[in-house]
Amino acid sequence: MIFSLLTHNPMNNKERMELAKWASDFALKSGASEAAVAISRSRSVQVEVREQRIETIRESTENNLSLQIYRDNKYSSHSTNNLQKRQLERFISEAVEATAYLSPDEDRSLPDPSLYPDDLSIDLGLVDPRHGEVSPESRIQRAMETEQLVREAGEGVEVLSATARFNDSTSESVRLHSNGFMGEQASTYFGTSASLSIMDKGARPAGFSSAGGRFLDTLPPAAEIAKEAIESTLMQRGQTPVASGRYNMIIDNRVGSNLLFRLFQPLNARNIQQRNSFLAGMIDQPIGSEKLTVIDDPFIKGGLASRLFDSEGIAARKRAIVENGVLRTYLIDNYYGRKLGMTPNSASTSNIIMAYGNRNQEQIIAAQDKAILVNSFIGGNANATTGDFSLGIAGQLIEKGKVVQAVFEMNISGNMKELWHQLIETGNDPYQYSSVYSPTMVFRDVDFSGL
Amino acid sequence: MLMKKSFNRRDFLRTGGIAVAGAYVLPSMLSGCMRGPKASSPLGYQLSDYLNHFGVSRRTIMDVIAEGLSKGGDYCDLYFQHSLNNSVALEDNSVNRAYSNVSFGLGIRVLDGEQTGYSYTEDLSPASMKSAARTAANIADSGARVKVMPLSERTFQNFYPISTPWEEVSINSKIPLLQAINEKTFSLDPRIIKTTVSFSDSTSYVLFANSEGVIACDYQPMGSLGTSCVAEQNGRTEQNGYNISARDDIELFSDFNLNRIAREAVESTVLLFDAVMPRAGQMPVVLAAGSSGILLHEAIGHGMEADFNRRGESIFSDKIGKKVAESFVTIVDDGTVPNMRGSINMDDEGNQTQKTHMVVDGILTSYLHDRISSRHYGVDPTGNGRRESFRHMPLPRMRNTYMLNGPHEKQEIIESVKYGILAETFTGGQVKIGPGDFTFYIKQGYLIEEGKITNPIKDVNIIGNGPKVLEDIVMVANDLEMSEGGWTCGKAGQGVPASMGQPTVKVSSITVGGRNV
Numbered sequence: 001m002i003f004s005l006l007t008h009n010p011m012n013n014k015e016r017m018e019l020a021k022w023a024s025d026f027a028l029k030s031g032a033s034e035a036a037v038a039i040s041r042s043r044s045v046q047v048e049v050r051e052q053r054i055e056t057i058r059e060s061t062e063n064n065l066s067l068q069i070y071r072d073n074k075y076s077s078h079s080t081n082n083l084q085k086r087q088l089e090r091f092i093s094e095a096v097e098a099t100a101y102l103s104p105d106e107d108r109s110l111p112d113p114s115l116y117p118d119d120l121s122i123d124l125g126l127v128d129p130r131h132g133e134v135s136p137e138s139r140i141q142r143a144m145e146t147e148q149l150v151r152e153a154g155e156g157v158e159v160l161s162a163t164a165r166f167n168d169s170t171s172e173s174v175r176l177h178s179n180g181f182m183g184e185q186a187s188t189y190f191g192t193s194a195s196l197s198i199m200d201k202g203a204r205p206a207g208f209s210s211a212g213g214r215f216l217d218t219l220p221p222a223a224e225i226a227k228e229a230i231e232s233t234l235m236q237r238g239q240t241p242v243a244s245g246r247y248n249m250i251i252d253n254r255v256g257s258n259l260l261f262r263l264f265q266p267l268n269a270r271n272i273q274q275r276n277s278f279l280a281g282m283i284d285q286p287i288g289s290e291k292l293t294v295i296d297d298p299f300i301k302g303g304l305a306s307r308l309f310d311s312e313g314i315a316a317r318k319r320a321i322v323e324n325g326v327l328r329t330y331l332i333d334n335y336y337g338r339k340l341g342m343t344p345n346s347a348s349t350s351n352i353i354m355a356y357g358n359r360n361q362e363q364i365i366a367a368q369d370k371a372i373l374v375n376s377f378i379g380g381n382a383n384a385t386t387g388d389f390s391l392g393i394a395g396q397l398i399e400k401g402k403v404v405q406a407v408f409e410m411n412i413s414g415n416m417k418e419l420w421h422q423l424i425e426t427g428n429d430p431y432q433y434s435s436v437y438s439p440t441m442v443f444r445d446v447d448f449s450g451l
Numbered sequence: 452m453l454m455k456k457s458f459n460r461r462d463f464l465r466t467g468g469i470a471v472a473g474a475y476v477l478p479s480m481l482s483g484c485m486r487g488p489k490a491s492s493p494l495g496y497q498l499s500d501y502l503n504h505f506g507v508s509r510r511t512i513m514d515v516i517a518e519g520l521s522k523g524g525d526y527c528d529l530y531f532q533h534s535l536n537n538s539v540a541l542e543d544n545s546v547n548r549a550y551s552n553v554s555f556g557l558g559i560r561v562l563d564g565e566q567t568g569y570s571y572t573e574d575l576s577p578a579s580m581k582s583a584a585r586t587a588a589n590i591a592d593s594g595a596r597v598k599v600m601p602l603s604e605r606t607f608q609n610f611y612p613i614s615t616p617w618e619e620v621s622i623n624s625k626i627p628l629l630q631a632i633n634e635k636t637f638s639l640d641p642r643i644i645k646t647t648v649s650f651s652d653s654t655s656y657v658l659f660a661n662s663e664g665v666i667a668c669d670y671q672p673m674g675s676l677g678t679s680c681v682a683e684q685n686g687r688t689e690q691n692g693y694n695i696s697a698r699d700d701i702e703l704f705s706d707f708n709l710n711r712i713a714r715e716a717v718e719s720t721v722l723l724f725d726a727v728m729p730r731a732g733q734m735p736v737v738l739a740a741g742s743s744g745i746l747l748h749e750a751i752g753h754g755m756e757a758d759f760n761r762r763g764e765s766i767f768s769d770k771i772g773k774k775v776a777e778s779f780v781t782i783v784d785d786g787t788v789p790n791m792r793g794s795i796n797m798d799d800e801g802n803q804t805q806k807t808h809m810v811v812d813g814i815l816t817s818y819l820h821d822r823i824s825s826r827h828y829g830v831d832p833t834g835n836g837r838r839e840s841f842r843h844m845p846l847p848r849m850r851n852t853y854m855l856n857g858p859h860e861k862q863e864i865i866e867s868v869k870y871g872i873l874a875e876t877f878t879g880g881q882v883k884i885g886p887g888d889f890t891f892y893i894k895q896g897y898l899i900e901e902g903k904i905t906n907p908i909k910d911v912n913i914i915g916n917g918p919k920v921l922e923d924i925v926m927v928a929n930d931l932e933m934s935e936g937g938w939t940c941g942k943a944g945q946g947v948p949a950s951m952g953q954p955t956v957k958v959s960s961i962t963v964g965g966r967n968v
Contacts, residue, residue: 050762056567059586060842063573076549081556081573091553098549101622102539105547160763160885197764197885204766206885244732245967274542274645275681276690379881379890380912380964385681385690388728390912390964392881392890408888411912411964413731447967449731 010041010061011083013172013184019065020176023088027069028178030096034070034110036177036313039063039083044169045136049143050161051151067092071099075108107338110313115334115344116181117308117315124308125301126187128215131170134190142166142192142222149226150194154234158199164225167191168216181313189304190216194229200237207233211433214302220433232375235396239406241450242397248371248424249412249446250364250398253431255377256438260294260352262382262389262416267321267329268347269336271384278387278417279327287327288420293355294322305350305435314346321349325420352436357426361440364427366401372410372448373398380411387416393448410450419443498604501658501668505531505557509602511577512660515559516599518584520662523593524561524568526822527584528661530799531557531575532841538651539622541629549622558841559584563591565761565823569844600664607796607803610787611698613672617652620701625650628704632678635713640721644688645681650674659801667801673697673792673948675937676704678712680720689723691876691894692716696937696948699790719876719895726909729898731965735871736913736958737864737899742877742934744951746958747782747852749880749889750917753942755784755809755817756835756847757824759884766887766918767815775815776921779857782810784819786834786850791933793851793950800836800845807833810921821847839945846943853952857927861955864926866902872963873897873904874913884942887917912964920958928955 011019020037027035041063048055065088066079076099080091146164153159168191174184193210209228211220251259266277279287298307298316307316312334320328332340333347365373373396380391394408427440502508512529519527532554539549556573557580568590572583629648636646655671677694693715697703738746751767759765767775786795786804795804800822808816818824821836824847837848865873873896880891893911897904933952940949 054566054590056569056844057590058567058569058844060571061573062842075547076551078551080553082553095551098551098622101626102549103545103547105545108547197762204764204886206764206883241733241962274647275683275688276645378883378888378914379879379892381878381892381910383690383910385688386910388910390892390910392888392912392914392964394888409914409916409962411731411890411914411962413728413910413912413964413966447731447965449962449964449967451733451962 013174016174017176017182020174023067023092024176024178026089027092027096030093032069032071032096034178036068036110038066038173038175040171040173042169042171044167045139046165046167047139047143048163048165049147050163052144052147054140067095069095069099070109071096073104073106073108074099074102076102107335110177110179111334111344113180115314120183120308122308124306126214126306128188130216131188134168139166146194146222146226149223150196150229153196153230160197160199160204162196164194175313177313183309183313188214190219192219192225194225196229196233198233205233205236213433236406239408241409242407243451244449246445247448248368249443250371250373251441252373252375253427253429253438253440255375256441257434257436258377260436260438264331264349266384267331269330269332269340272330273336273339276385278385282327285327286325288322288325289423290324291423291426292322292325292420295320295353296349297353298350300351303351303435307350310346310348314344316350354426354439356428356430356439358428360429361427364425364440364442365398368398368401371398372407382416389414389416410448413447413449496670498668505658506575513599515580515584516662518581519559519561519588520597521595522588523591523596524563524588525597526562526662528560529557530841531658532655534653534655536653538649539625540647540649541633542647544633546626546629556841559587560844561587561590565827566590567844571842597662599662602660602666603664605665605667605801610794610796611672611790613700614702615700617654617672628709631709632713635710636678636680636717639714639717642682642684642721643680643717644683646678648678650676661801665801667797669796674699674703676712678716680716682720684724689720691720691723694937695935696792697790698792698794722895722907723909726907729872729908729911729963729965731967733960733962735868736961737868737871737873738953738956739873739875740930740953740955741932742936743874744853744934744953745877745880745891747854747953748849748951749882749891750920751782752849752852753882753884754887754917755819757818757820758847760818761824761827764885770815773815774813775918776810776813776924778813779927780810780813780924781855783808784849784852788851791851791950792948795850798834798836799838802832802834802836804834819847819849821845837947839947843945848947849940849949851950853933854954856929856931856954859926859928861928861930864928864955864957865899865904868899869901871899872908873899889917890914913961915961920961923959924956925959926957930954
């Protein structure tokens with residue numbers, strides 16, 4: 001079985017940059033004061049296998065041109081997947097025309113050129129040169145092998161369904177601003193995952209594992225993905241809620257990003273400017289315990305969120321967001337930075353690393369008298385305005401250093417202003433297959449609701 | 452009388468959807484088409500218009516399908532889509548941003564039994580379409596086995612009649628609506644310090660054809676308008692909002708509805724200053740009529756989508772024909788509610804939409820099917836095969852999911868609760884579809900103490916298991932309301948518009964997030 005590649009003479013980044021330059025010039029000619037143009041192409045293949053048969057194969061190639069128009073301090077943004085110049089002419093002139101109807105806003109303009117990166121030659125190692133060698137057969141083979149291993153979940157285990165997936169993608173993009181910025185990016189990605197559903201006395205617990213990376217060679221072997229999917233399923237057997245109460249909470253390193261991202265939303269400059277953040281006014285103030293250090297590092301070689309500039313062309317810089325519990329910066333884009341009188345430093349985060357502790361998860365568990373290990377979140381929310389949160393969880397009850405019971409159908413609730421002060425330990429085990437290198441984290445006395 | 456005019460694809464494309472540009476820009480699809488009440492073709496569009504606009508002939512379509520079947524697949528379908536999305540927003544008293552997106556392409560699916568090959572192309576030249584078809588064809592690996600049937604048009608009733616297409620609505624006529632809501636929110640309560648208002652509309656032109664000889668088209672409009680407010684009191688801030696969304700035209704945003712959006716947003720925001728957190732643990736939960744239908748969506752709807760059942764993963768997979776709830780519980784998934792956000796004329800597999808009864812008098816009666824699952828179970832399709840866009844393959848998905856009225860009164864339900872909560876508005880929910888564990892998040896509600904509504908509550912997550920919660924529905928009132936909010940249901944990386952509804956319902960016990968006292 002051979003899969004053709006849909007490569008109808010795709011543009012390369014040099015040609016994309018020429019088209020971006022043309023589009024930007026055309027926007028200016030049509031009446032825009034400034035313009036930003038980004039053009040991208042991504043191609044992906046995904047294979048899913050179930051019962052040793054291919055369930056789905058999906059191939060896709062996606063083009064996009066996005067255009068930001070500034071016309072006398074009026075702003076609009078547009079995108080299309082039609083990159084034919086003839087159609088773009090109409091698209092751009094109408095976009096410029098439309099912008100005239102909006103209200104002027106003196107803070108609307110492209111970033112100051114001083115914010116753009118000086119050196120675009122740094123190689124972040126985001127492209128696997130061997131990507132083109134990945135054959136259709138090897139994708140299927142990988143998924144088949146993983147599925148077979150997941151299906152063999154163990155003696156006495158009634159498997160309802162096992163599935164394995166393999167996917168890979170490449171993407172290329174350029175960005176050009178009429179006030180001087182020109183940048184390009186290219187990356188590859190490989191991902192593998194497995195899921196398992198079993199019968200457990202009338203219940204049907206389902207587990208999952210996944211890993212992703214820029215390089216094929218960095219993916220864990222099929223056996224490891226399968227083993228994790230099986231473990232994550234079997235550990236749910238006999239699960240039940242336990243009594244409501246305050247427990248120490250251990251967060252598995254694979255799901256730590258769920259909590260961390262809820263810290264970033266209230267740091268976004270828009271939420272600060274819109275009075276929509278419980279962290280407004282907290283720069284250089286403690287917002288968590290001394291164990292909480294959060295670093296945004298865009299320069300990790302091969303990192304899943306590594307970059308030299310962000311979606312506004314603003315230069316990427318390594319920055320401490322929280323240092324030993326003290327908030328060091330908001331996440332500031334160009335527009336809201338101007339509104340707040342603050343220097344833009346990017347509203348989005350890149351790779352997140354933390355200050356790591358000395359013990360692994362096993363040692364941390366062994367040291368707990370009574371705790372709940374959370375290894376999955378389900379639903380819930382955290383209110384960026386007030387910090388109130390309530391999240392569904394499933395995991396394991398720990399007593400005297402040992403797992404004694406699978407738990408589920410429980411919520412954790414409280415306020416983020418307090419929660420991060422309750423962080424008492426981070427592990428030495430940053431999760432490797434995500435842009436958030438979260439370690440295992442331990443919080444004391446968290447409100448759990450159950451029975 | 453219907454007037455038609457043929458347009459070539461270049462005209463169609465070059466008007467690429469900048470409705471934001473103002474009244475003088477009319478997409479070619481509209482110029483020359485008299486609007487009229489023709490059931491199967493909203494606004495008077497004919498199948499031939501769609502063929503012209505996508506620049507394809509019946510012959511080309513059949514050739515592409517044949518290419519899709521060339522490796523031995525037993526079924527192939529083509530899904531052409533042109534979608535135009537516009538939005539405009541107000542912040543800090545100024546309408547100072549607008550966005551638009553145009554998307555155009557063809558998705559090609561080939562089935563070999565329950566196996567799927569999927570590919571898409573953004574280039575509708577015959578060569579590109581055939582190349583994409585060959586890619587999807589590779590799910591099978593023999594020679595052609597199935598013949599392409601001659602195409603015959605399938606028509607449908609129109610469940611979203613509108614008078615004015617969104618492409619005719621100038622940004623000029625949207626701006627005053629945003630300003631009116633903004634002014635109203637500030638006038639209603641001095642504690643409001645920030646208001647944002649956003650307006651979005653979308654139009655999707657769909658042309659569908661398959662190897663069984665079905666060809667059909669649909670015009671899918673959507674309009675949404677909502678506001679979010681921040682209020683301040685004694686140094687504390689709270690935020691909440693309200694929005695309405697429907698497959699409707701600009702008439703939806705009448706003065707009455709603008710005032711209602713502003714009032715609902717302001718009242719639900721300032722109420723939060725008095726809100727408390729309930730006790731943690733299991734307790735009776737009363738779900739107010741309307742958007743509480745999120746319970747049905749998460750606790751039962753997803754578990755009834757037949758893909759998870761045919762694979763044996765769903766907790767509902769052995770429950771058809773069995774009693775799952777009290778006899779006064781009847782739950783439907785309905786694509787036929789006029790102008791409702793989750794309604795569809797045809798599903799994205801060319802099947803007629805319908806009102807599907809999932810639970811009748813407490814008995815589980817039908818799953819929600821796509822083509823693969825209806826073939827698996829040997830039943831008729833239920834019109835639930837939906838996809839986000841031409842870039843996605845169809846899956847069984849909900850439309851408008853709601854519970855029918857029951858025998859109780861709202862007041863008697865409240866009075867029956869000693870300590871529990873009344874849930875009114877929600878930010879969202881989630882479910883592990885196989886195991887049936889679900890959650891939804893209460894943005895605002897009330898405590899019920901000794902049969903009386905007392906303090907407001909906020910920011911509380913509810914967690915339970917689908918079949919268990921169905922069993923625990925002990926009272927259902929007779930006040931069914933549909934949610935008018937802009938819900939989008941996500942599954943397998945695809946978002947589709949959906950809606951829901953419910954009368955006031957009492958669940959005897961669910962785990963409620965809260966404080967341990």
